[in-house]
Amino acid sequence: MAYLPNAIFAVVLVSGVLLFLRNIKKLKRNISLGKDVSIDGSKKERWQNVILIALGQSKMVRRPVSGIMHIIVYIGFIVINIEVLEIVLDGLFGTHRLFSHFGSLYGVLIGTFEVLAALVLFAVIVFWWRRNIQRIARFFNPEMKGWPKHDANFILYFEMVLMTLFLVMNATDMSFQNMASGNVISQFIAPWFSNLPDSSIHFIERAAWWLHIVGILVFLNYLYFSKHLHILLAFPNVYYGSVSPKGQLDNMQTVTDEVKLMLDPSADHYATPANDAVPEKFGASDVQDLNWLQLLNAYSCTECGRCTSECPANQTGKLLSPRKVMMDTRDRLQEVGDNIDANNGTFQPDGKQLLGDYITTEELWACTSCNACVEACPISINPLSIIMDMRRYLVMEQSAAPMELNNMMSNIENNGAPWPYNQMDRLNWSENK
């Protein structure tokens, strides 16, 4: 019986971690539904981006209030996790505060954790305030109704509860309080419990300890269903993010091959393609047509809405919202993934697709390709590339461009300019006619 708590703990821990790994596996499978894409730039440039943008949060602080608050939560998250290691070891071996053997260093560590926990609690309350009382506009676009709104608040409540439990756990740990080292914050909470009998205080301490670690495991498994995945995916997302000039769109190789053939006088234009040749689909109408980096982008998005708040189309009341493009892509990908899981590993057509059922043509045609959304994203997500791939599908597979754009393109085809002027007149400006 003496080992019962250890055993229960081990079971809880192992199942929590296994469930999480199962989710990660699904996530990887879903992302790999995307097409392959070549990654530009050198490893050095990519690591520089990881250090500056991801680890260094350089783009977060462009908006100072949310940026600084975010850095507090981010540092708190990373540093306080050292404490989780101790909790895990204590739980498995039935020890109590295993690391306290480190002596004064332990006091410094726990003191740091406590200060960070208090700061995180403060920052999270500020975040909650901004969303629910101050009601900052970018949290209230149409795509933020329902689950996305609740998800954001759940995450904040989770963090509030976890930080409170950590501080209460320390405050009600009588031996820790007696050490009087590292209890920089909890010493002020301890008196609230001092009227209780020792056994109750001890019970509260145990309860807080258990709830804290179980809460962390629940949170870990909540990630897969939440926008909060960014705490893991932001890093690979920034690493693989483009390092080329933002204005550069990819040139489609399949098109290059065709155009070269068309322009090659020695090519056999009547050659029949090999029988098994499947014609390449141009552009994207569903998530499987996008590349894995675009799908990773979608899972990494934390719906902060900086992109949408910078988007000129969105600012002038158009339907387009780059954040919605990312959320739609993720939701559709999740739907496709669940479909595959429900059908023994193969996708059964469900009569739906990203284009039309999630993202409308009206949204796609409102984009000015100005790159404001790409510039605004703190973790190198590129909504523009998805918009462009979907336009490619509309134009090259469906000939469904707006009429004026069709006119513009006919002009380019016929006379080499978007307007109906004769190509031979291109130099007339010099003659002042």
Place this chain on the structure above:
Amino acid sequence: MSEIIFVPTMADYQAQGKQPEVLFWVGCAGSFDDRAKKITKAFVKLLHRAKVDFAVLGAEESCSGDPAKRSGNEFLFQMQAMTNIETMNAYGVKKIVTACPHCFNTIKNEYPSLGGSYEVMHHTQFLKSLLDEGRLTVESGEFKGKRITFHDPCYLGRANNIYEAPRQLLEKLEVELVEMKRSRKNGLCCGAGGAQMFKESEIGNKEINIERTEEALSTKSNVIAAGCPFCNTMMTDGVKVKEKEADVQVMDIAEMIAQASDL
């Protein structure tokens, strides 16, 4: 006015067995749009003033393909790109300057993998280099001390990280440069990019060019300086809608420099 500006073509140069220092890529707007043609002429005057050995492709130039690519028509884009590349490679073009950030971005970034690698400069960068080399002098002239705001073209700024060259030229004109709230990396689009220039906008509560023009007007500037023919059109239209054309001019930086020097 019946002035005729001397504009040599690449064919002229080839006939004489010579190579110009730089190819001036005029672009469709610069060739056909009445407003943009003035920018083209102003820039050519500056090229002559600086004794730059330049040529244009003339009737051999064709749309860079930018609006087709941004509309999603990759076929048409690559047809245009490969045709242009073939023409330019045949002339042995090494260096290109253009007053259109869309042509600039496309030729600089999207032509290389299709076989067209050139040194490509925006005209503000090129003018800045002429200044630095002492080949061109900028007189402050009539713009000295005037309040000027600069609208960053998306395809020059965010797309290619060029923010300083146009501003350095404005400094040479000794203007009082007033930045809009949304400038440089945070600059607001004029509304023309991504082939929007050629279509009506989707339903919203405002036109993007009006939003941007209002911001520019709020700086109380005498001139809204631009570096892109499409931005120029959008801002000019915006100023007209706001009925401010008597007080505020929209001018390309090349036009400002040419006008300041009485060219």
